Each structure stands twice: as C-alpha cells, then as structure tokens.
Amino acid sequence: MSLCPRCQAAEDKLRIEHKGLNAKGELVWTIFHCTSCSFTWRDSEPAISIDYDKREAFFRVDPSKPYPVIMPPEQYK
C-alpha cells in the first residue's frame, strides 16, 4: 500500500476495508479507504481512477481546505 491516490495521505491514514476472494478462496482484489479524504478504491481498478499521477488534477482533494457543508448542524441549532 502506498499513498492515497486522491489526497496523498500517508499509510497510517489508510484502512483495508475488504478483500475479494474467488470461489477457491484466492485473493482477487483489496478495497482501501482513506480516512483523511474519504476516498475508497480497489487495487484492481484502471490507473485513471487510482494512480495519483494519472488522475486528472481537477479531482484532487486537499482535506485541509474548506469544503461546502450540507445542512451545517450549527446553522439549525
């Protein structure tokens, strides 16, 4: 496992979610989740989705920046 393909978070921010096995019980792929930017991916996906350098820069996420909050809880208190 390397960095998050979307926000480049380090390994300690990444979680193994699930391993997909075939009928013989052999590993086919693994699903990961980034706890920093909430990106989820499978290691068998095409590079355009899971390789930081091949992904369009437009879709990068920097969790330290502000993002819109839907129905901000404090607004309705």
Add this chain to the structure above:
Amino acid sequence: MSNDKKELSANALAVANRIGSLRDFLAFLEENGQCVTWEDEVFPEPDIRNVAVAAGRDAANGPAVIFNNIAGYPGKKLVLGVHGSFTNIALLLGYPKGTTVKELFYDIISRWGADKPLLDFIEPEDAPINENRITDNFNLYDLLPLYRINEYDGGFYIGKANVVSRDPRDPESFDKQNVGIYRIQVQAPGEFTLLSIPAHDMGRHIIAAEQLNVPLKISVMLGNHPAMCMFAATPVGYEESEFAYASQMMGSPMRLTKSGNGMDILADSEMVIEAELINGVRSFEGPFGEFPGSYSGVRKIPRFKVTAISHRNDPIFENIYIGKGWTEHDTLIGLNTSAPIYAQLKQDFPEVEAVNALYQHGLTAVISVKNRFAGFAKSVAMRALGTPHGTMYLKNLIMVDDDVDPFDLNQVMWALSTRTRADDIIVVPNMPLIPIDPAAEVAGKGHRLIIDATSFMPPDKLGSDSKIVTAPAGPEIDALAKIIQMLQNGEKS
C-alpha cells in the same frame, strides 16, 4: 385529474397481479426479451460500467442486464437497467413493446393519485425480506457487489436505494413517512453517507432530528418493486405517501411489513439496511457523476451507521448507471417528472395538452397548449415555473401548439423552425436552480429561458403568416402506415 381517469385494461391488471417484486419483474422482462444475463466474468471496474453504458444506448428498447460472474464476488448477483428503456416501462404498465412515450404519458396520468392506496400489511416473520437477519459485524462491501459507477466518483455508490424515513416531529404519521432515492456512498463496512438537501423531504427529517437531538432511523430498501422506484424518484407532496402512489399506479396491492426499526417497508424487496443518523457529523462525500452528466463536487454531508440488515436468500443488488445522458436515470424518472407538472398546470389551464419533461429531470421541457388568446402560452410557461418541481428544475421551456406532439422532437423542431419570432424569447435571470447544473455560474442560481413556439393569433400582428398545410391524419392514415410497415417487413396485409 379526475377527468383523465380510466379503468385499467385486462392486460395491465394481469401484469400488476403478477408482479409483486423485482424478481417477478425480471422474470417477466426475460420472457419478453428485455432482460439478459451477462455470464462472462467481469471485473467490478471498468467492466460493469462499460456493459451498463452499452446496454443503455437504446433508450427505446434496451434490456436490463444481470451480472452473475463478478470477480471477487462469487455467487453475488447485480442487475442494472431495470428501468433502462421505455419498453421496460411499457411492459410494467401492461403495454407491448413499441408503445409510444406519449401513450405511456397519458396512461400514467390516468393512473395518477394517492387517494385509493392498495396496501396489504403482513407480519415481519412472514415477509421474504426477513429470510436472513444480520445484527452485528456488518460488511456492506461483502454483502453487496459494490463498484465505482464513474471513474472519478469518490467511492462506491448505491444509486437506486429507496430510503424510508419518518418525520421526527410526527413519527406516527404514515403519510409524512418519506420514500426517496438519495445517493449513498459506502464509507466503512458498516457506515455510509447519504446526500439530501433542505428542499428534500429527507433533508427536512435530518434537520428536525438534529434540532431536537433525537435519533433519525431510516430503512434503506434495495432491489424493490419496479413501481416503488418510479415513485421514490417522483416529487409528490410532503404529506403524500409514495407507497400509496406506487400501489395505485399498479392497480394491485403492494405488500408492506415493518422493518426492525419501525419503518414501513416492502415485504418482498431484496434487502433492507436499517441505519441511524450520526447526529452532528459530516463526512467528505463525492464527487459523483450526476444526472446532468457532470460530477457534483466534494462536500461534507450527513453520515449514518448501520444497525441491522435483513435480506432474502441470494439477494439481487439492483443499481443504476447514471452520467451523461441518455441513461437509466432519464427513463426511470422522466414520465413521473412530467406527470405532476401536467397535473398542476391542468388545474388552472385545461388547455394544456401534454408535458414532456424527460430531459435531465426537466432542465429542458416541452409543453403543448391550445392558445386561448395571444400570448397565452407565455402565461402557462410562467405558471409552470411556479410549480414545485418547476421552481428548481425547469430551466429551458419550449411552448408549442396543441397540434404539435411534444414527445416527437421532429415536430418540436418544426414548431421552432416555423413559429418562433425574435421577440418571443424570454430570459429570466438570477433564478433559483438546482445546485448541480453544470452551466451555473453560481451553484444554486441560474436562468429561465422560455421559447414561445406557438402560433400568433389576434391581436398579434399576423404579418405575412402563411396558412399551415392540413396534412391528412387520423385512423385512416394510421391504418395506411401499418400496411406500409407490413409491406416493409415482408408480411402480408
């Protein structure tokens, strides 16, 4: 719309009585050549996406596609495109392949209503959905063959769930209980985010729960009766039940039962995920390829934790391909978007003939109306903008005369070519609009464009207007067209 009501045909009733679940409908589609099984092994990405897009190219007759050989998901089944073509919708309503969209529109209008619900309630222990019950160690990644719908989606989405929630201010009310389709991104084996906004019924429930600091329990129904999906996607009134609408449209009882957390759910769905809002928490969600054909961006949205899951034996995961049109989303939602706008207009303006709001949930719509006096169509257009759906969605409106079928785009283009004048275009700037319109300069705001392509009538200046050709029409011409079609097909007339 009482004047539009008519009895269901014998065939429509026979279909309605036969179909009580997604499984029943898939069998019926298969018998009619409208459901195929993809037997070859597919990888979750990009194979499922590729097959879904290819199957969805034919909006008229494309089939549903069942996947039963997904790498890493042995034994799991996925179905896409159940509502992916107008023929599939026609079959559900008891019509044959080849039924026109206009015929389906008038049929749905004739069935519209929630005043005579047909609902049977059965005990939870008798409901097929409770054949299996999971109460801990949830793993959505294992239970469902999840995959990335579009290549830059932020994760794996459940795109066609029918979500049931009750109003925390009035939890006993059946009618205020809402069933809606909201995009769900799986965020952990037992947690997910769900996108709603204050304009949605579900959004109102979330706000109320957080204000009152009470739990908001929801039931996420997967693999549902095909009529339920159509009404979960329909903008009905806040105090109107989607269950009532769906059953009344079918004309045959739908079976309901209680979920473990107290919601009314369909007894014959494939799976129900019971969950609870994590009050005050917002998580990163998105992007997600949405129905205008563009990604809606990354936001922080409400998060839910799974509390229990029930499912049938060998559950079928039903999902949707959504993205740049035309997609299943357009077929699923198109007629049910058009019908309420028509109903609301018809109350004030009986001259309205039909409403075609098939395009991107009504971002463009065509309305045919019999002009009562000069400029009348513009007044009808303004009223359309003030309908509940029109307020946020009707961006471009084309008004045509009653001699133009708004579902026949060749006729609409003829009207645009021959009946528009430069000063018959109205642009209303700076209006409210759904935030995911990719053309918006400011998300949540946009324009309204009204093109009046109806004919002038006095006191308009008629200028050099020519008289319109009266082409032969009616049953005699329809019969001749059928003979020509038979000749072309090599059949004997």
